[in-house]
Amino acid sequence: MSGHNHNGDHSGHDHSGHSHAPTVNxxxxxxxxxxxxxxxxxxxxxxxxxxxxxxxxxxxxxxxxxxxxxxxxxxxxxxxxxxxxxxxxxxxxxxxxxxxxxxxxxxxxxxxxxxxxxxxxxxxxxxxxxxxxxxxxxxxxxxxxxxxxxxxxxxxxxxxxxxxxxxxxxxxxxxxxxxxxxxxxxxxxxxxxxxxxxxxxxxxxxxxxxxxxxxxxxxxxxLEGAPEGIDTDAIANDLVASVEGLQSVEHVHAWCITPERPMLTLDAYVEDGVRLAPVNRAIKARLSNTFGIDHATVDVMRRD
Structure with a gap:
């Protein structure tokens, strides 16, 4: 992403553990x-x-x-x-x-x-x-x-x-x-x-x-509306309050493929000196455990 310094760490784009396979019962x-x-x-x-x-x-x-x-x-x-x-x-x-x-x-x-x-x-x-x-x-x-x-x-x-x-x-x-x-x-x-x-x-x-x-x-x-019960502002505030080293969360977008498959993307800005990968993992764990969102694309970065 232009204009942002990732300091050589691209862990914010880690999609490990995600599966796009259908979940038909x-x-x-x-x-x-x-x-x-x-x-x-x-x-x-x-x-x-x-x-x-x-x-x-x-x-x-x-x-x-x-x-x-x-x-x-x-x-x-x-x-x-x-x-x-x-x-x-x-x-x-x-x-x-x-x-x-x-x-x-x-x-x-x-x-x-x-x-x-x-x-x-x-x-x-x-x-x-x-x-x-x-x-x-x-x-x-x-x-x-x-x-x-x-x-x-x-x-x-x-x-x-x-x-x-x-x-x-x-x-x-x-x-x-x-x-x-x-x-x-x-x-x-x-x-x-x-x-x-x-x-x-x-x-x-x-x-x-x-x-x-x-x-x-x-x-x-x-129409890609936010899933029922998911408030993007509340998610952003919760992450900032609960994830150590996280400064702000912006550009949060939530939708779902089906009601059983909620999706989310966000940009996360960290404080100087904070490692990106642990913050990325902490955000995804919080999204999964607290909000039930198992598929999230998280871009962790520092401001210029």
């Missing part, structure tokens, strides 16, 4: 794959049941389950691709691909919710006949399938944004199945067919809330 990949298969098979059952019964709640839930299947399949593909090794052009590997998949999954949830609301208003304006009996049994079957899929995904790493995105899709299906069951019971008891589209809209609103959280968090990562 094999359990995540396997569980998401099983969930995708179960969801895809039940889509066929629910589409047929919705067409026979004439229920928007079932058709809406089937439409959501189609996107669930696509989301789970993309999540599975994201885990598979993320396992590929880093290259000269993609030096951090393909781990970020899973974040892109999570972002797309969130956007699809917005589209699904919008379609449900649009279709519901059409049904309210022109209600049709609904066979509550077949609707009820298909909705109950859907509830059990979604509970099984949700339980499978709960066993995965729920801190993984891709897994969370898949779980949000399945949670939307759980709500859709519950709404279809309630609507079927209301129709059977009172004959009020408007319960079907009204409950579908309520489910759509809940889906929108989940979708916003997923899109917001994945977009923050894609």
């Amino acid at each position: 094999e359990s995540n990949r396997r569980r998401v794959g099983v969930a995708a298969v179960l969801t895809g098979l039940f889509v066929i059952v629910e589409v047929i049941g919705g067409m026979i019964s004439g229920s928007l709640a079932l058709i809406a839930d089937a439409g959501h389950m189609v996107t669930d299947f696509a989301a789970l399949a993309m999540a599975w593909g994201g885990f598979v691709i993320a396992q590929r090794p880093a290259t000269r052009r993609l030096t951090f590997g393909y781990d970020r691909f899973s974040i892109l998949v999570a972002f797309v999954n969130g956007l699809t949830l917005f589209l699904v919710a919008g379609w449900i609301v649009w279709e519901a208003f059409g049904r309210l304006a022109d209600p049709g006949e609904i066979l509550a009996g077949p609707m009820l049994w298909v909705a109950i079957a859907g509830l059990f399938v979604n509970l099984a899929v949700f339980q499978i995904l709960r066993g995965a790493d729920t801190h993984n944004l891709n897994v969370r995105g898949a779980m949000l899709h399945v949670l939307g299906d759980l709500l859709g199945s519950a709404a279809a069951i309630l609507a079927a019971l209301i129709i059977m008891a009172t004959g009020w067919v408007a319960a079907d589209p009204i409950l579908s809209v309520l489910v759509a609103l809940l889906i929108l809330k989940s979708a916003w959280g997923l899109v917001k968090e994945s977009a923050h990562i894609l």
